Amino acid sequence: MSHAGRPAEPDKRTLRRELLAVRNRLPDGDLRETAATLAVRALELPELADARVVAAYVSVGSEPGTLALLDALRARGVQVLLPVLLPDNDLDWGAYAGPDSLAEIRHSGRMALFEPSGERLGPDAVTRADVVLLPGLAVDARGLRLGRGGGSYDRVLARLERAGAHPALVVLLYDAEVVERVPEEPHDRPVHAVVTPSGVQRFG
Numbered sequence: 001m002s003h004a005g006r007p008a009e010p011d012k013r014t015l016r017r018e019l020l021a022v023r024n025r026l027p028d029g030d031l032r033e034t035a036a037t038l039a040v041r042a043l044e045l046p047e048l049a050d051a052r053v054v055a056a057y058v059s060v061g062s063e064p065g066t067l068a069l070l071d072a073l074r075a076r077g078v079q080v081l082l083p084v085l086l087p088d089n090d091l092d093w094g095a096y097a098g099p100d101s102l103a104e105i106r107h108s109g110r111m112a113l114f115e116p117s118g119e120r121l122g123p124d125a126v127t128r129a130d131v132v133l134l135p136g137l138a139v140d141a142r143g144l145r146l147g148r149g150g151g152s153y154d155r156v157l158a159r160l161e162r163a164g165a166h167p168a169l170v171v172l173l174y175d176a177e178v179v180e181r182v183p184e185e186p187h188d189r190p191v192h193a194v195v196t197p198s199g200v201q202r203f204g
Contacts, residue, residue, distance in 0.1 A: 011183040015146060019137040019177060023062040026174075035065025037197040038172050042069050045193065045200060047168035048078075051130035055081040055093065055156075055167070058102060058114035063135065064172045070096055081125055082116045089152050093125040094118050126156055127163040134191065136171045138179050143190030143203030145171055146182040157189050168192045 042048060054073055059066040073080050080096035085107055094116030096102075103117040126132065134153055138146040147153055160167065169191040175198050193202045 012146065012149065015182065016137055016149060019146075020062075022176065023137075023174070026062050031062060031065060034174065034197055035059070035068045038064055038066075038195060039068035039072050041197065041199060042170070042172065042195045043072055045131075045168075045170065045195070047131050047170070047192070048073070051078055053079045053081065053129045054131045054133065055083075055126045055129040056096070056133040057083055057135050059135075060111055060113060064174060066133070066172065067099065069133075069172075071098070074098065081121065081129060083152070084115045084120060085113060085152065086123075089150055090123055090155050091126070091152050092123055093121045095121065123159065124163070127160060127165040129165075129167045131168045131170060132156070132160070134169055134171050136173060136177075138177045138182050139171050139173060139191060139194045140179050140182045142181075143192070143194075144182050144184055144188050145191050154187060158187075161189075170195060172196075 048054065051073075056066060056070055056073070058070070070080050074096060081093040082096050083091040084094055085105075086092055095118060096116055097118060101117055102114040104112050105115050106112045134145060134147075136145040136147055169189075171191050171194045173194055173196050175196045178194055178196060178201060190203050193200055
């Protein structure tokens, strides 16, 4: 069973390289404009309107920007949880208390990440979330997400499943990153919605 997904891996690596190359060519002005637009679009989601706890992440580099959305959610009184990368690639969580509460952490072999500097709430804190915002590079017509390949969010999704938790799973992307098909593995689980600057697309 564990070997079932392996033939897809070279395809995933190629697709990741291509998508990252396009992202890395985006001008700074486009990145700022996209972040503001994504926040507006995402806040229209009924799932976020009703959410008390949202697990999110701080975008880095040319990722679709999340900070405007994090601040808007916090202004609504939502508890925003942000990930803390552990040495084994699993994720702990901490509460977002504004931009000043973030620390720039450089993990070996990776770009620097912005992580919450306050109290650690434990890996199971994510099971309290009403909505989980997942980073990704693409989502296909079935709602399957292509991640960066680190496996951290596969663990998060498995933890949610074990706990019987069913938050709304949402990905923020650029328009061109909603594709026809991404390589699939047996453990892949579709997301509920993707938010792009053009709007929201839902998956059944």
